[in-house]
Amino acid sequence: MTWKSVVNNILIYIIKVLVVVLLIGAAFIGGAMLGYSVIGEAGDPMDIFNPDLWRHILEFIF
Incomplete structure (x- = not known):
């Protein structure tokens, strides 16, 4: 294995993780809007x- 292939594999892994995090965030926002x-x-x-809405929601939880 060369250094280029190692760096390339690491960058691909980081990009995959970022894509998954962005998809989870988009699903959360879409679900919150729909709900x-x-x-x-x-x-x-x-x-x-609206931050006031989230303060109101968190008052119910805590």
Whole structure:
């Protein structure tokens, strides 16, 4: 194995991990928007980016 192949394998692994993290983030945001606006019938799906909404949700949890 050469250094180029080792570095190439490491970079491919890092890119795969980043893609998975981005897909998980997109699934979380999409699920929150769907759950808040469609299932919860609360209105605008962009409201999930409002920090006051998350403070309100976290009050129920803690």
